[in-house]
Amino acid sequence: MKYCFGVDVGxxxxxxxxxxxxxxxxxxxxxxxxxxxxGETILADIAESIEGKIAESQILKEDILGIGMGIPxxxxxxxxxxxxxxxxxxxxxxxxxxxxxxxLSVSVANDxxxxxxxxxxxxxxxxxxxxxVVTLGTGVGGAIIVGGECVIGSHGGAGEIGHITVNxxxxxxxxxxxxxxxxxxxxxxxxxxxxxxxxxADDTPSMLRAENQxxxxxxxxxxxxxxxxxxxxxxxxxKYLGYALANVAAACDPGVIVVGGGVSKAGPILLGFIERPFxxxxxxxxxxxxxxxxxxxNDAGICGAAKLVLK
Amino acid sequence: MKYCFGVDVGxxxxxxxxxxxxxxxxxxxxxxxxxxxxGETILADIAESIEGKIAESQILKEDILGIGMGIPxxxxxxxxxxxxxxxxxxxxxxxxxxxxxxxLSVSVANDxxxxxxxxxxxxxxxxxxxxxVVTLGTGVGGAIIVGGECVIGSHGGAGEIGHITVNxxxxxxxxxxxxxxxxxxxxxxxxxxxxxxxxxADDTPSMLRAENQxxxxxxxxxxxxxxxxxxxxxxxxxKYLGYALANVAAACDPGVIVVGGGVSKAGPILLGFIERPFxxxxxxxxxxxxxxxxxxxNDAGICGAAKLVLK
Numbered sequence: 001m002k003y004c005f006g007v008d009v010g011x012x013x014x015x016x017x018x019x020x021x022x023x024x025x026x027x028x029x030x031x032x033x034x035x036x037x038x039g040e041t042i043l044a045d046i047a048e049s050i051e052g053k054i055a056e057s058q059i060l061k062e063d064i065l066g067i068g069m070g071i072p073x074x075x076x077x078x079x080x081x082x083x084x085x086x087x088x089x090x091x092x093x094x095x096x097x098x099x100x101x102x103x104l105s106v107s108v109a110n111d112x113x114x115x116x117x118x119x120x121x122x123x124x125x126x127x128x129x130x131x132x133v134v135t136l137g138t139g140v141g142g143a144i145i146v147g148g149e150c151v152i153g154s155h156g157g158a159g160e161i162g163h164i165t166v167n168x169x170x171x172x173x174x175x176x177x178x179x180x181x182x183x184x185x186x187x188x189x190x191x192x193x194x195x196x197x198x199x200x201a202d203d204t205p206s207m208l209r210a211e212n213q214x215x216x217x218x219x220x221x222x223x224x225x226x227x228x229x230x231x232x233x234x235x236x237x238x239k240y241l242g243y244a245l246a247n248v249a250a251a252c253d254p255g256v257i258v259v260g261g262g263v264s265k266a267g268p269i270l271l272g273f274i275e276r277p278f279x280x281x282x283x284x285x286x287x288x289x290x291x292x293x294x295x296x297x298n299d300a301g302i303c304g305a306a307k308l309v310l311k
Numbered sequence: 312m313k314y315c316f317g318v319d320v321g322x323x324x325x326x327x328x329x330x331x332x333x334x335x336x337x338x339x340x341x342x343x344x345x346x347x348x349x350g351e352t353i354l355a356d357i358a359e360s361i362e363g364k365i366a367e368s369q370i371l372k373e374d375i376l377g378i379g380m381g382i383p384x385x386x387x388x389x390x391x392x393x394x395x396x397x398x399x400x401x402x403x404x405x406x407x408x409x410x411x412x413x414x415l416s417v418s419v420a421n422d423x424x425x426x427x428x429x430x431x432x433x434x435x436x437x438x439x440x441x442x443x444v445v446t447l448g449t450g451v452g453g454a455i456i457v458g459g460e461c462v463i464g465s466h467g468g469a470g471e472i473g474h475i476t477v478n479x480x481x482x483x484x485x486x487x488x489x490x491x492x493x494x495x496x497x498x499x500x501x502x503x504x505x506x507x508x509x510x511x512a513d514d515t516p517s518m519l520r521a522e523n524q525x526x527x528x529x530x531x532x533x534x535x536x537x538x539x540x541x542x543x544x545x546x547x548x549x550k551y552l553g554y555a556l557a558n559v560a561a562a563c564d565p566g567v568i569v570v571g572g573g574v575s576k577a578g579p580i581l582l583g584f585i586e587r588p589f590x591x592x593x594x595x596x597x598x599x600x601x602x603x604x605x606x607x608x609n610d611a612g613i614c615g616a617a618k619l620v621l622k
Contacts, residue, residue, distance in 0.1 A: 155597065157595070157597060164562070176594065243479070252464060
């Protein structure tokens with residue numbers, strides 16, 4: 001039996017998993033991310049933790065295919081990071097350092113891309129090789145997988161679906177400094193903004209008016225209760241996202257579109273709001289493209305990292 | 312010295328080229344496409360022509376790396392075609408049949424994708440591995456190249472940039488049956504349509520009013536003469552195309568965007584009209600993405616077909 005490790009490095013904790021090559025998770029655990037002193041001990045901490053797990057589980061080192069790692073930063077094809085927002089690292093040869101620390105083969109990639117690979121391997125995108133993965137959280141993240149591999153792009157910027165322009169008349173500014181980005185309508189904060197705008201527009205009764213602060217969650221909770229205003233807000237969100245995804249599909253022709261992130265906890269009802277406008281605008285090749293919810297939650301990172309080793 | 316053949320199969324003629332592995336074209340010629348009897352002799356005609364060229368040029372058969380072919384139809388990864396609009400073929404195992412006819416290794420792909428590979432190898436996209444190629448002809452064609460290979464997609468529909476929706480208020484219908492597709496504004500016929508609409512809108516003097524039938528060519532000719540109305544038409548065209556390409560770039564992050572097709576004969580002035588709105592709307596990663604005109608014209612197909620063999 002062959003094994004590998006999947007490591008998801010975050011700003012507060014490092015999640016780790018021991019996988020069988022067939023995708024079975026044997027064990028998972030986490031350690032604190034020590035970001036002090038430019039994060040100089042992070043890799044050594046991970047290496048030590050993995051060595052401990054190998055000893056504990058009595059796996060032979062020759063049965064370990066390698067270690068996959070997801071890092072919250074752009075990563076070159078050689079496993080080099082130039083700058084990180086949350087780990088304290090500047091230039092760091094992550095792959096080389098980690099291979100020296102563990103004497104195992106190491107693969108490194110960006111954490112968002114790695115999570116998308118996880119959903120392809122063991123989650124909502126199982127069975128597909130061409131995927132668009134969109135993550136609706138505080139912002140809107142994305143990843144495009146072609147032939148089983150994440151598209152990186154010439155400047156490490158591929159998959160920035162959140163910054164597709166969807167409204168050329170918007171006056172408020174996106175976090176990226178431009179206006180009208182998908183992220184302004186389809187993120188959790190974007191949905192809350194659509195809700196505030198809608199509630200201000202007239203006096204139609206809605207259970208959302210009782211909320212101190214309307215959130216994406218309260219919008220979809222109200223939809224489930226049959227609230228008409230909430231339904232309108234969700235439809236507006238879905239139109240922005242569904243139309244944008246139809247355009248992405250015309251370019252990439254995915255087999256499945258996987259929707260994840262905090263907003264996706266609303267469940268299957270969410271997909272309906274996105275799929276209807278998508279199918280209305282999709283090109284012939286894509287009218288039957290499948291939609292799926294992400295299934296792995298916080299485990300997507302360790303799963304995708306493990307998959308990096310097995311590809 | 313190693314050689315290969317590039318074959319571009321069209322509805323009226325088959326273009327062929329003999330290439331050195333370094334991209335040097337040694338010879339090029341064409342034969343008629345005999346579409347009669349469901350095109351049953353097309354492959355044999357090509358094989359015979361290639362055998363003749365091998366004899367004539369006294370190349371050793373063991374120095375020939377193979378034959379690449381571009382076909383005007385969707386092609387599977389195994390070199391199978393299910394239907395063609397212009398060749399008379401139904402289901403045809405192009406790769407297998409051609410290998411039996413020539414005893415050479417054969418690679419087959421869709422002609423639009425093959426032409427894009429040609430521009431990457433020897434044309435406007437030289438030096439890049441990630442490209443968006445957009446072809447402005449009667450329609451708007453496209454291809455997306457990632458890591459040196461064309462994206463095919465899960466239904467063979469990748470690169471359909473012409474059918475990105477760019478105007479949700481359009482009432483006229485696109486050839487695909489939907490409304491507001493990029494093709495309705497950025498193809499040669501689309502530009503002519505924008506021109507007719509603009510000329511009808513008011514009486515501003517323009518040299519275009521002297522034309523019986525305004526074409527994309529007459530619009531860009533008038534721009535070069537300083538005609539203000541033509542400039543407005545070209546700007547509207549460029550805004551539709553540049554904005555759409557900025558959204559494609561957010562998804563794919565190409566190193567270069569190559570613009571080809573009949574409309575591109577307008578020359579470098581055309582790129583300016585596309586680049587200005589592109590840079591206004593492009594995400595941070597893409598504000599400096601290069602633009603280039605396609606350079607190979609009708610040779611793109613044979614060049615890209617040859618490149619199929621060499622990849």
